[in-house]
Each structure stands twice: as structure tokens, then as C-alpha cells.
Amino acid sequence: xxxxxxxxxxxxxxxxxxxxxxxxxxxxxxxxxxxxxxxxxxxxxxxxxxxxxxxxxxxxxxxxxxxxxxxxxxxxxxxxxxxxxxxxxxxxxxxxxxxx
Amino acid sequence: xxxxxxxxxxxxxxxxxxxxxxxxxxxxxxxxxxxxxxxxxxxxxxxxxxxxxxxxxxxxxxxxxxxxxxxxxxxxxxxxxxxxxxxxxxxxxxxxxxxxxxxxxxxxxxxxxxxxxxxxxxxxxxxxxxxxxxxxxxxxxxxxxxxxxxxxxxxxxxxxxxxxxxxxxxxxxxxxxxxxxxxxxxxxxxxxxxxxxxxxxxxxxxxxxxxxxxxxxxxxxxxxxxxxxxxxxxxxxxxxxxxxxxxxxxxxxxxxxxxxxxxxxxxxxxxxxxxxxxxxxxxxxxxxxxxxxxxxxxxxxxxxxxxxxxxxxxxxxxxxxxxxxxxxxxxxxxxxxxxxxxxxxxxxxxxxxxxxxxxxxxxxxxxxxxxxxxxxxxxxxxxxxxxxxxxxxxxxxxxxxxxxxxxxxxxxxxxxxxxxxxxxxxxxxxxxxxxxxxxxxxxxxxxxxxxxxxxxxxxxxxxxxxxxxxxxxxxxxxxxxxxxxxxxxxxxxxxxxxxxxxxxxxxxxxxxxxxxxxxxxxxxxxxxxxxxxxxxxxxxxxxxxxxxxxxxxxxxxxxxxxxxxxxxxxxxxxxxxxxxxxxxxxxxxxxxxxxxxxxxxxxxxxxxxxxxxxxxxxxxxxxxxxxxxxxxxxxxxxxxxxxxxxxxxxxxxxxxxxxxxxxxxxxxxxxxxxxxxxxx
Numbered sequence: 105x106x107x108x109x110x111x112x113x114x115x116x117x118x119x120x121x122x123x124x125x126x127x128x129x130x131x132x133x134x135x136x137x138x139x140x141x142x143x144x145x146x147x148x149x150x151x152x153x154x155x156x157x158x159x160x161x162x163x164x165x166x167x168x169x170x171x172x173x174x175x176x177x178x179x180x181x182x183x184x185x186x187x188x189x190x191x192x193x194x195x196x197x198x199x200x201x202x203x204x
Numbered sequence: 205x206x207x208x209x210x211x212x213x214x215x216x217x218x219x220x221x222x223x224x225x226x227x228x229x230x231x232x233x234x235x236x237x238x239x240x241x242x243x244x245x246x247x248x249x250x251x252x253x254x255x256x257x258x259x260x261x262x263x264x265x266x267x268x269x270x271x272x273x274x275x276x277x278x279x280x281x282x283x284x285x286x287x288x289x290x291x292x293x294x295x296x297x298x299x300x301x302x303x304x305x306x307x308x309x310x311x312x313x314x315x316x317x318x319x320x321x322x323x324x325x326x327x328x329x330x331x332x333x334x335x336x337x338x339x340x341x342x343x344x345x346x347x348x349x350x351x352x353x354x355x356x357x358x359x360x361x362x363x364x365x366x367x368x369x370x371x372x373x374x375x376x377x378x379x380x381x382x383x384x385x386x387x388x389x390x391x392x393x394x395x396x397x398x399x400x401x402x403x404x405x406x407x408x409x410x411x412x413x414x415x416x417x418x419x420x421x422x423x424x425x426x427x428x429x430x431x432x433x434x435x436x437x438x439x440x441x442x443x444x445x446x447x448x449x450x451x452x453x454x455x456x457x458x459x460x461x462x463x464x465x466x467x468x469x470x471x472x473x474x475x476x477x478x479x480x481x482x483x484x485x486x487x488x489x490x491x492x493x494x495x496x497x498x499x500x501x502x503x504x505x506x507x508x509x510x511x512x513x514x515x516x517x518x519x520x521x522x523x524x525x526x527x528x529x530x531x532x533x534x535x536x537x538x539x540x541x542x543x544x545x546x547x548x549x550x551x552x553x554x555x556x557x558x559x560x561x562x563x564x565x566x567x568x569x570x571x572x573x574x575x576x577x578x579x580x581x582x583x584x585x586x587x588x589x590x591x592x593x594x595x596x597x598x599x600x601x602x603x604x605x606x607x608x609x610x611x612x613x614x615x616x617x618x619x620x621x622x623x624x625x626x627x628x629x630x631x632x633x634x635x636x637x638x639x640x641x642x643x644x645x646x647x648x649x650x651x652x653x654x655x656x657x658x659x660x661x662x663x664x665x666x667x668x669x670x671x672x673x674x675x676x677x678x679x680x681x682x683x684x685x686x687x688x689x690x691x692x693x694x695x696x697x698x699x700x701x702x703x704x705x706x707x708x709x710x711x712x713x714x715x716x717x718x719x720x721x722x723x724x725x726x727x728x729x730x731x732x733x734x735x736x737x738x739x740x741x742x743x744x745x746x747x748x749x750x751x752x753x754x755x756x757x758x759x760x761x762x763x764x765x766x767x768x769x770x771x772x773x774x775x776x777x778x779x780x781x782x783x784x785x786x787x788x789x790x791x792x793x794x795x796x797x798x799x800x801x802x803x804x805x806x807x808x809x810x811x812x813x814x815x816x817x818x819x820x821x822x823x824x825x826x827x828x829x830x831x832x833x834x835x836x837x838x839x840x841x842x843x844x845x846x847x848x849x850x851x852x853x854x855x856x857x858x859x860x861x862x863x864x865x866x867x868x869x870x871x872x873x874x875x876x877x878x879x880x881x882x883x884x
Contacts, residue, residue: 107689122869123609126867127864127867127868195861196862196863196864197864199863200860200861200862201861202859202861203860203861203862204860
């Protein structure tokens with residue numbers, strides 16, 4: 105049986121990859137994908153810890169996170185499309201007009 | 205029943221104030237007159253039982269007003285001899301002046317007309333509260349109320365700068381007096397633990413008169429007297445009354461001559477027992493009174509505005525009343541108040557008729573020769589002038605001589621003073637001179653018509669000659685003229701075979717009342733009588749109240765003297781302003797310095813301006829406004845604002861608009877919090 109620490113290590117790795125993607129990629133769609141990776145890293149943690157403790161709580165929360173992630177992806181992609189129509193670009197640095 | 209007396213005019217005020225704009229003049233004026241006449245009738249009915257001997261005061265507690273610890277002030281009205289006389293004067297003369305106003309104010313628009321009558325009714329209502337109030341706070345309600353109405357009515361023509369200023373001046377000067385009144389009231393409460401007039405009188409009677417030094421009663425009465433000088437236009441707070449003539453003339457007649465300005469005199473009469481226990485205050489009251497009388501009399505000699513002459517005459521006559529109060533001749537003072545109300549109202553209304561006829565002209569130099577155009581006005585005015593000058597057997601003669609006599613021989617509260625009498629008699633001479641100067645300049649001689657006709661032209665009525673007063677104005681004049689003749693006969697002195705009815709009638713009001721004794725201070729009478737012995741023993745003073753043969757001779761002699769003075773005054777006036785106008789002008793030139801001094805009212809307004817108004821203004825502008833308000837308060841507020849703004853300006857740079865920055869800060873924050881939890 106795979107020990108819990110392996111799961112946590114993997115999920116930490118995935119979370120870091122997602123975070124790096126959010127910060128470093130210059131494409132909004134990729135940023136959204138990176139966020140999905142971060143979310144799934146968290147899901148993995150929940151499920152792994154739930155199983156290690158012998159409860160279903162981790163899986164229940166994971167379902168919630170998946171629904172929220174689906175909604176987030178739908179809204180996020182819609183915004184991305186609207187932004188693209190507006191500016192013809194998907195770089196996050198192009199959208200900085202909402203400041204002081 | 206008593207409540208109805210002030211409530212009726214108040215109802216008139218409410219109707220005219222809220223519906224007046226939509227009512228035609230006949231209705232709003234009619235309502236105002238009817239409520240006043242109604243109040244007069246109720247007053248007569250209420251006062252009737254008091255006329256007989258042993259009439260008991262009537263009291264009505266309307267509601268419990270203030271109740272806090274030892275302070276208990278019911279809103280109570282009390283009708284005794286003194287207040288019954290006052291309400292009859294206020295409602296009686298008030299009614300006549302309301303009727304007169306119907307004619308006088310006829311050229312105003314409907315809404316202005318209703319506004320005028322609503323103020324006038326409100327004034328009457330407050331004046332009646334002042335007079336009927338059974339305690340200091342209730343009186344103070346009326347006291348402030350009449351001050352307010354006075355302000356509103358002086359500034360009735362508010363579009364005129366001088367009228368608006370005069371209103372403010374009256375209000376501010378009165379506030380100074382009211383401050384004294386409040387302090388006096390508080391001191392009385394602290395000392396006697398009651399504010400009811402009868403309670404205070406009973407408590408004061410138990411104390412020894414403060415013959416030596418300043419006791420608490422002396423201070424309290426002096427403070428009250430400060431209030432009286434403000435309201436009754438005595439030195440040094442008299443300056444507002446002449447300016448108050450900016451108001452409509454009937455207002456001058458009602459408020460600034462017949463009723464409100466006598467409130468100070470009334471207040472002292474109301475607290476006669478208290479004042480009698482403070483001889484030092486009485487001396488000051490008499491001194492201020494006689495000084496004011498003389499000062500105002502001299503100024504009255506040279507003024508050229510018909511209403512200002514009458515205003516200074518009022519100030520002077522009020523000085524007489526205070527002189528009477530100061531020598532302890534309370535009944536004589538109130539008697540003069542009562543006769544003065546008749547002839548001064550008459551004189552003001554007469555001057556109003558002249559002004560009305562000349563379409564607003566008030567300058568004596570532009571009048572003259574009006575006798576044949578305004579016969580009713582002339583004859584009634586002449587009667588008023590004779591009465592105020594003290595010509596025998598008119599009302600002013602009896603009341604003025606009573607005061608001068610009491611000043612000369614003294615009362616149980618004062619020694620006779622020859623000096624005060626001489627000044628009083630001189631004032632009486634001045635009174636006769638300036639009143640007849642007014643009569644001769646206005647009605648006799650040639651009409652100095654140039655200015656008049658120009659006024660007529662822009663008056664727009666196209667009347668070639670001035671016309672006499674319409675009936676609504678003429679009837680009050682005639683009634684008041686009759687009053688000025690006969691009003692004095694209630695006070696024919698013993699020396700002339702009369703019984704001085706009014707003095708006997710009023711006497712109970714100046715003593716500790718029987719019911720008050722029964723209620724809480726059974727020894728009051730005994731104490732006051734025991735004290736009366738040494739007082740009366742001090743000299744001829746005590747015998748003054750009883751007509752000893754020597755006094756009868758003295759009184760007759762004094763009467764003869766003052767009759768001579770009145771006739772001499774009229775003669776002097778006749779010489780200078782009727783026979784030899786050139787002599788008056790020559791005299792003016794010869795004493796041009798004195799003339800200028802009098803013309804400018806002893807420069808008192810200028811002195812007050814330089815000594816009080818300007819320093820306060822500079823203090824306010826320099827210290828309070830420019831440094832305190834702008835520097836400290838505005839500085840603090842603006843400084844806080846500027847500081848927050850500066851901080852915000854640097855802080856808002858954090859909002860870059862870049863999603864990455866936000867994400868970075870989010871991550872960083874989460875990492876920090878997490879780190880803190882993990883490693884602490």
C-alpha cells in the first residue's frame with residue numbers, strides 16, 4: 105500500500121506546478137488550466153487523507169470542489185472569451201485598467 | 205377662566221398665522237380685533253370681584269410645568285389687584301390699537317396684513333402671560349415672548365435695512381437684561397427655594413431688611429433690575445427703544461409705549477416686598493430712573509423725528525416710574541404706568557395719523573400747519589400732550605404729582621430727597637417743552653409743504669391736502685383722549701379732597717398676601733410690623749402714607765409748583781416754536797455744541813459701539829474667528845483630512861490593476877499565515 109506521505113508529496117508537487125503556471129504563463133487559458141491543476145492537487149490531498157483516516161469526508165468535499173471547479177471553469181472561460189473579443193489578446197498583463 | 209385671557213389672543217394668532225394668507229383683510233383684521241375685545245371682556249368679568257374691598261386673588265393652575273427635586277413650578281396664573289389693572293390696560297388699550305391698526309395698515313397686502321395681526325395677537329397673548337404669571341418662570345415665558353414679538357414687529361418692514369437692524373438691536377440689548385433676570389431668578393430660588401411670587405414675598409418678609417451692605421436680596425434684586433432696565437429701556441440699556449420706532453406706529457404705541465416697556469416696572473411692583481428689603485437696590489433704582497428721565501428728556505428736546513421724540517418721552521416717563529418704584533411709592537409708579545398707557549398710546553396713534561396723512565413723512569421740519577387738515581388728530585393729540593405735560597386735572601397731572609410728592613417727602617422705604625425731586629421737576633419742565641414743541645411744529649404755523657407735496661406725489665393717492673384719520677383710526681383716538689382726561693380720577697390725592705382710590709386698591713399687591721401667611725409663614729406680618737416701627741421712627745418718612753396736615757400743605761404746594769412748571773414749559777415752547785422760530789434757531793447756533801451732543805443722543809450709541817461692540821467684534825474676528833476657528837478647529841479638521849488623504853495616496857498605489865500582482869499577494873499572504881501557524 106502506498107503510504108500517505110507519497111500522496112501528499114505528489115499533491116504538493118502538483119500544487120506548486122499549478123502555482124508556478126498561474127504566475128508565469130502569459131496566456132489566460134493556461135492560467136485557468138493551472139488553477140485546475142491546483143484544485144485537483146487539493147482534491148488529491150482530501151481523498152488521500154480521508155482514506156488514511158477511514159472516513160468519507162474527504163471524498164464528499166472533493167465532490168464539492170469539483171462542482172465549484174466546473175462552475176469556475178465555465179465562468180472563467182466565458183470571461184476569457186469576452187476579454188479576447190475586447191482586446192484581441194489573452195495576456196493577463198494587457199488587462200490592467202482597473203487601478204487607482 | 206383666567207387661562208381664557210391669554211388664550212383668546214393666542215387663538216387669533218394661530219388663525220392669522222396659518223390661514224391669514226388666504227383670508228381677506230376684513231376677516232383677518234376682524235378676528236384679531238374680536239379676540240382682543242373678547243379678552244378685554246373676560247378681563248373685566250374676572251377683575252370685577254377684586255374691585256370691592258377684600259377681594260381675594262384668583263389663581264388657576266393650568267398644568268404642572270417643571271418638577272425636579274425642590275423645584276416645583278406649576279404653570280399658574282394669578283389675578284390680584286396689580287395684575288387685574290395690568291390686564292385691563294393691556295387688553296383695553298390693546299383692543300383700541302388693534303382697531304386702529306385695521307385702518308393704519310390697510311395699504312398692506314393681504315398676507316402682510318395677516319402677518320401683522322398675528323404678531324400683534326401673539327404679543328398680547330405673551331404680555332398677558334407675563335402679567336398673570338404667578339411665578340418667575342411663568343413670567344419669564346411672557347417676558348421672552350414679548351421680546352420676541354417686539355423683535356418681529358420692529359423688523360416688520362424687514363426689507364428695510366434700518367428696520368431689520370433695529371429689530372436685532374432690540375433683541376440683543378434685551379438679551380443682556382434677560383441674562384440679569386435669569387441670574388436673579390436663580391439666586392432667588394437658591395435662597396428662598398421657591399419661585400412663586402407670594403412665596404418669595406413671604407420668605408423675604410421674614411428676613412431683616414438689608415440696610416447695611418450687600419446681602420443676597422440686594423444682589424438678587426439688582427440682577428432683576430438689570431432685567432428691568434433692558435425691558436423698560438433704562439440707562440444704560442435704553443438704546444434700543446428709540447430705534448424701535450422703525451416698526452409700524454401702532455406697534456410703537458402698543459408695545460414700545462403702553463405695555464411691554466412697562467414690564468420692568470410691573471416686575472418690580474410684583475416683587476415689592478423683596479425690593480423693599482433691599483434699600484440699596486431701591487436707591488439705585490431711583491437714581492437710574494431719575495437719570496434716565498432727565499437724559500431722555502433733554503434728548504427729546506432736539507430730535508426731529510416725530511416718533512423719536514415720543515420714544516424719548518417714553519424712556520423719560522419710564523424713568524419716572526422707576527423713580528417712584530425706587531422711593532417705594534409702588535402704587536404711584538403703577539398709577540403713572542396706567543395713565544401713561546393712555547396718553548402715550550394716544551400720542552403715538554396721533555402721530556401715526558399724522559404720518560398716515562402725510563404718506564409716511566416723519567420729519568417735524570416738513571410738517572406744520574396741519575391743524576386745519578387734521579382736526580380730530582389735532583384735538584386728541586393736544587389732549588394727550590396736555591396730559592403728559594401735567595396740566596392740572598388731566599390724568600398725567602395726578603400720577604406725576606403723586607410720584608414727585610412721594611419723592612419729596614419719602615415713603616416708609618425711603619427718606620424724602622430734595623435732589624431727586626428737583627431733577628424730577630426739571631424733567632417735568634422738559635416734558636412740557638418737548639411735547640409742545642412737537643405740537644407746535646406739527647400742527648401750528650405754516651405748512652412747510654415742499655417736502656410734503658413731493659411725498660404726496662409718490663404716495664400715488666393724488667390727494668392734494670392731507671386728510672384726517674378714517675373712522676377706525678379716529679374712534680380709538682377719541683376713546684383714548686377721553687381716557688387720558690378721566691383716567692387720573694381714580695387717583696385724586698387726599699390733598700385735593702379725593703381718596704386716592706388706586707393706592708388703596710393696589711396696596712394688597714405690595715404686601716405679603718394673607719393666604720400666603722396662612723399657608724406657610726404665620727409670623728410674617730408680625731415680623732414685618734415689628735420691623736416697620738424702627739423704620740418709620742427714623743423721621744418724617746413714615747408719616748407720608750398718612751395724610752398729616754403738614755403733608756397736605758406740602759403736597760398742595762408741590763402741585764402748585766408743578767402746575768407752574770407745566771405752564772412755564774408750554775410757554776417756553778410757545779415762545780420758541782410758535783412766536784419766534786428765529787429765537788430757537790439762534791439758541792441752537794449759540795449752543796451748537798450742546799445741541800450737537802443732544803442731537804446725537806450723548807453719543808451713547810457711538811460710545812457703546814467703540815467700547816463694547818468693536819472690541820467684541822475684533823476679539824471675535826481676530827482671536828475667535830481667524831485664529832481659533834480657522835487656525836485651531838479648521839486646522840485640526842483639515843489636518844486630519846489631509847493626513848488621511850496623503851496616506852491613501854500612497855496606499856492606493858497597491859492597486860495596480862495587474863491580476864498577477866493580486867495573485868502574488870494572495871499567495872504570499874496565504875503562505876505567511878500558513879507559515880505562522882506551522883512554525884509558531
